[in-house]
Amino acid sequence: MAPTTQGKHQRLLTLSPRRPSRIELVAPVAAAPVLKLEGTLVFADAAPLWTRLQKRVETVPPGETLNFDMSSVESVDGGTMALLVHLRNDLKLRGVPSDFVGARGKVEEIVRLYHGHEAPLRRQRRKPKSGFDQIGEATVGFLGAVKEILGFFGDMILALVGLLREPRTANWKEIPHIMERTGADAVPIVILINFLVGFVMAFQGAGQLRQFGANIFVADLVGVSVTRELGPLMTAIIVCGRSGAAFAAELGTMKVSEEIDALRTMGFGPMRYLVLPRALAVMVVLPMLTLLADLVGMTGGLVVGVISLDLTIGSYLNETLKAVTLWGVFSGVVKSVVFALAISLISCQQGFATSGGAEGVGRRTTSSVVSILFALILIDAAFTVVFYFFHL
Amino acid sequence: MNEPLIEVTDLTIGYADAVLQQDASFTVYRGDIFAILGGSGCGKSTLLRHLVGLERPFAGHVNVVGVGAPNLDVGRPPYGVMFQSGALFGSMTVGENVALSLEEWTDLPHDAVEAVVWGKLRLVGLEGASGKFPAELSGGMKKRAAIARALALEPELIFLDEPSAGLDPVSAVELDDLILTMNKGLGLTVVVVTHELESIFRIANRCIMLDKESKSIIATGDPRTLRDTSDDPRVHGFFNRLAKEA
Numbered sequence: 001m002a003p004t005t006q007g008k009h010q011r012l013l014t015l016s017p018r019r020p021s022r023i024e025l026v027a028p029v030a031a032a033p034v035l036k037l038e039g040t041l042v043f044a045d046a047a048p049l050w051t052r053l054q055k056r057v058e059t060v061p062p063g064e065t066l067n068f069d070m071s072s073v074e075s076v077d078g079g080t081m082a083l084l085v086h087l088r089n090d091l092k093l094r095g096v097p098s099d100f101v102g103a104r105g106k107v108e109e110i111v112r113l114y115h116g117h118e119a120p121l122r123r124q125r126r127k128p129k130s131g132f133d134q135i136g137e138a139t140v141g142f143l144g145a146v147k148e149i150l151g152f153f154g155d156m157i158l159a160l161v162g163l164l165r166e167p168r169t170a171n172w173k174e175i176p177h178i179m180e181r182t183g184a185d186a187v188p189i190v191i192l193i194n195f196l197v198g199f200v201m202a203f204q205g206a207g208q209l210r211q212f213g214a215n216i217f218v219a220d221l222v223g224v225s226v227t228r229e230l231g232p233l234m235t236a237i238i239v240c241g242r243s244g245a246a247f248a249a250e251l252g253t254m255k256v257s258e259e260i261d262a263l264r265t266m267g268f269g270p271m272r273y274l275v276l277p278r279a280l281a282v283m284v285v286l287p288m289l290t291l292l293a294d295l296v297g298m299t300g301g302l303v304v305g306v307i308s309l310d311l312t313i314g315s316y317l318n319e320t321l322k323a324v325t326l327w328g329v330f331s332g333v334v335k336s337v338v339f340a341l342a343i344s345l346i347s348c349q350q351g352f353a354t355s356g357g358a359e360g361v362g363r364r365t366t367s368s369v370v371s372i373l374f375a376l377i378l379i380d381a382a383f384t385v386v387f388y389f390f391h392l
Numbered sequence: 393m394n395e396p397l398i399e400v401t402d403l404t405i406g407y408a409d410a411v412l413q414q415d416a417s418f419t420v421y422r423g424d425i426f427a428i429l430g431g432s433g434c435g436k437s438t439l440l441r442h443l444v445g446l447e448r449p450f451a452g453h454v455n456v457v458g459v460g461a462p463n464l465d466v467g468r469p470p471y472g473v474m475f476q477s478g479a480l481f482g483s484m485t486v487g488e489n490v491a492l493s494l495e496e497w498t499d500l501p502h503d504a505v506e507a508v509v510w511g512k513l514r515l516v517g518l519e520g521a522s523g524k525f526p527a528e529l530s531g532g533m534k535k536r537a538a539i540a541r542a543l544a545l546e547p548e549l550i551f552l553d554e555p556s557a558g559l560d561p562v563s564a565v566e567l568d569d570l571i572l573t574m575n576k577g578l579g580l581t582v583v584v585v586t587h588e589l590e591s592i593f594r595i596a597n598r599c600i601m602l603d604k605e606s607k608s609i610i611a612t613g614d615p616r617t618l619r620d621t622s623d624d625p626r627v628h629g630f631f632n633r634l635a636k637e638a
Contacts, residue, residue: 258479261446264464265473266493266541 032065034101038072043079050083057087062095070111071102081114089120145371152349156279159271169269174277182243183285187292189242190235194293197230198222198300206309215309219319222301227324231293232332233380236339239286240372244347247278248368251351252361260352270352279344286340287333294329331392335383342375395422396457397549397581398443403452405435405442411450412438414607418600422548425575425582425595427615429630430602436585437476437553439602443583444473444551456549468497471549472542476557478534480526486513486537487522493544512540516570532563539570543580550574552584556591568594589633593619601627 035056041049060066068088070076076084084100091098100116111117129137163170205221251274254260260270298320305311350368354360386392398420406412412435420426428436441447443454445462453461459470480489490509494500500508513519516536526534535555542550555571556564568591574580575595586592592599592615599618601611603626611618611627619631 253482257482258475258477259481261441262473262475262479262481262538262541264446265444265469265471267464267467267469267497269465 032067033060034067034069036069036072037084040074041076041080041084043077046080046083049080053084053087057091057096060091060096065097066091067099067101069102070100070107071104073103073107076107076110078110078114081110081116085111085114085116088116092120148353149346149349149371152352153345155271156275156345159269159276162269163272163276169272171273171277175281178278178281179285181246182239182282183289186238186242186285186289190238190289190293191296193238194226194231194234194297195300197234198226198297198302199304200300201225201230202301202304203308206304210309215305215311216315216319218301218305218309218311219316220323223298223320223324224328226297226301227294227328227332229332229380229384231297232290232336232339233376235289235293236286236336236343236376237373239282239289239340240343240347240369240376243282244343244372245365245369247344247347248351248354248365249361251348252354252364255352255354256357256360275344275348275352278348279341282340282344283337286343287336290332290336291329294332298324327392331383331387335380338379338383339376342379343372346372346375396420397422397424398583399455399457400443401452401455403439403442403454404450405438405447406450407438411607412604413602413609415452416600416602416609417452418609418612420581420583421598422581423575423579424598425571425584427592427596427599428583428585428602429587429592429599429615431587431604431630434602434604435607436587436602440551440553440583440585444471468545470547471551472539472545472547473551474535474538474542474553474555476554478526478538480534480537480541482526485523485525486518486529486540489526489537490541490544493541497545508544512543513537515543515573516540517566530563532559532567535559535567536570539574543574543578547580549581549583552582552586554585554587556586556588564588564591565594571595589631601630 035053057066068084088098088100100111103111202218202222205218206215209215209217209221251260254274260274263270263273302313302316302320305316306313347368350364350371354364356363396419400416400418400420403416404411404414405416416439428439430436438447442449443462445454445464456462456470480486481492484492487506487509490512491505494505494508498505509522510519513522516539518533518536518540521529521533521537526537529537539550539552539555552571555567559567571582571584572595575582582595584596596615598613599611599615600609601618602608603610610624611622615631618627622628622631
């Protein structure tokens with residue numbers, strides 16, 4: 001017969017009426033008290049049964065025996081048995097000797113199945129970690145991650161040396177495809193974001209410079225900041241979000257589905273076959289995207305200068321040419337090559353380190369984007385300090 | 393017959409600090425269908441990964457006769473491997489998956505590669521699936537495609553990790569037939585990790601059984617003989633499906 005529902009509570013209708021369960025604490029004069037269970041114990045009644053049982057046993061002092069008399073139990077299901085075994089184990093661990101007695105046939109079988117005849121195992125409670133432990137673990141984890149990335153970088157260099165010795169072994173045909181995905185496909189978003197960066201910066205700068213009658217210097221502000229800092233950085237961030245995440249997810253999925261192992265067993269070094277094409281492609285396209293970003297960033301500034309500051313196109317361009325040096329543009333391109341290396345290195349390393357199925361792929365993809373962003377800012381800061389001290 | 397092909401000596405394997413098997417020694421002979429058996433977590437697949445050279449052992453060594461210790465970093469691999477999931481490259485068609493090794497390791501012209509690919513796919517009954525992507529294949533078809541890929545370079549030895557896992561009984565029997573065909577028809581030596589009893593008795597002529605508790609090999613020999621004569625309760629339990637984890 002199909003189960004039916006009655007109001008909020010679901011009830012199972014059975015073909016034959018079952019004997020209701022009953023619990024009784026029996027305390028014979030000359031013997032230890034016994035918890036006598038009767039009837040059919042089913043999981044549908046587990047909640048009230050649990051409450052009643054807890055009440056019956058909570059007052060039993062340590063040292064006093066309390067056995068579970070199962071002789072009158074007609075049947076018991078697995079869920080209920082698990083609860084009974086849990087209760088008996090708790091009693092034993094509290095110092096109350098307790099066993100299942102009188103079980104026969106199927107009931108005895110299920111007692112054994114749920115280890116009701118064995119001594120209880122003390123459950124290990126996890127101690128909360130102290131703040132120091134957590135800081136220590138995080139530090140060790142961070143240093144471990146840095147070590148892994150450096151090790152991966154070493155492997156990458158070795159693969160590159162091998163590739164230079166035997167160029168035939170490279171996966172050259174993959175490079176144009178990756179360049180297209182990483183570079184050409186990113187052009188619209190690079191243009192949009194860098195145009196708006198130049199545009200917004202010009203507006204913000206104009207408000208201040210207008211007070212001093214120095215409107216024309218908006219071109220200097222936009223030109224220098226875009227070519228030296230914002231162009232390379234914003235473009236790298238875009239490529240990190242698009243391609244870094246994609247590399248980590250692709251390689252992570254290949255790792256968990258054993259495709260990387262399969263490649264190795266077929267004689268393809270994953271470093272040469274998968275990592276180097278990605279690294280080379282990004283290192284070629286990111287500088288090109290950066291130059292494009294410089295151009296559109298300055299165009300954003302030009303639009304504001306012409307529309308809002310009454311500058312002519314000629315005067316804005318003249319001022320830009322005076323402010324932006326060849327080295328300024330070149331330094332941004334140099335940065336972008338290092339950014340490209342960081343993006344490909346970290347994303348591929350994270351992809352290769354993936355384990356644990358779909359969840360692992362997601363975790364590593366997130367981790368790769370966060371690590372790359374952190375690395376980009378760090379590298380940018382390092383470049384700024386070096387350029388400053390060397391007056392570059 | 394009885395010419396050694398893989399000699400494993402005192403091999404200790406595991407992951408990180410966890411040892412899964414200690415001092416394992418056994419020999420796979422040319423022409424064997426050699427099954428690696430045992431319950432879950434005993435290290436069957438890990439042992440396979442060590443045999444093919446994907447992992448390095450804590451101690452001991454594997455010697456593939458004529459090749460030495462398996463090393464995947466030196467040129468054309470001398471054997472084929474089929475992974476549990478098939479591990480077909482999802483961005484390539486089935487034909488491209490099979491052709492990959494041929495293009496890399498042979499000087500065959502394109503039309504010859506196509507012909508070999510077709511022949512391999514025909515062998516595994518997938519000649520019509522060459523242009524399909526792995527996502528379009530059923531579980532059994534993926535495994536057969538993976539076997540075709542593993543056979544691409546005509547290896548003498550092939551490793552199969554849980555070939556029947558996750559397959560319906562009909563596909564599993566078809567795959568067993570294919571393994572027998574490869575062994576009898578092509579003279580291929582097959583090392584197979586499995587715990588499918590029907591498959592073991594049907595295809596394997598020799599086996600080892602790994603034990604999780606003792607971290608050792610507890611039986612070696614013909615699986616049918618072991619089933620009928622072994623006094624070891626673990627072996628008896630495995631073959632009679634009494635062991636808890638089998």
